[in-house]
Amino acid sequence: MLVLRPNCECCDKDLPPDAADAMICTFECTFCRDCATTRLAGRCPNCGGNLVERPIRPADKLAKFPGSTERVLKPQGCGKAA
Numbered sequence: 885m886l887v888l889r890p891n892c893e894c895c896d897k898d899l900p901p902d903a904a905d906a907m908i909c910t911f912e913c914t915f916c917r918d919c920a921t922t923r924l925a926g927r928c929p930n931c932g933g934n935l936v937e938r939p940i941r942p943a944d945k946l947a948k949f950p951g952s953t954e955r956v957l958k959p960q961g962c963g964k965a966a
């Protein structure tokens with residue numbers, strides 16, 4: 885099951901579980917679409933893997949399996965613009 889981290893690692897933008905612009909790598913490093921495309925060119929800066937759209941967990945499942953509230957922020961890996 886996905887952890888569903890609540891924010892972008894680069895810019896700290898809120899990415900709630902229903903965010904349509906959340907992107908993740910295979911380890912679930914989480915970024916907003918803006919950072920994923922403009923800063924990271926579709927590659928995770930932590931593991932080098934590709935970033936894909938995070939699936940949206942349906943609201944009824946979210947009540948039973950809520951997303952993480954633990955924010956992860958690593959702007960140093962996100963290029964000079966950070």
Ligand SMILES: [Zn+2]
Nearest residue numbers: 892895916919
């Ligand atoms: Zn971002």
Ligand SMILES: [Zn+2]
Nearest residue numbers: 909913928931
């Ligand atoms: Zn990664």
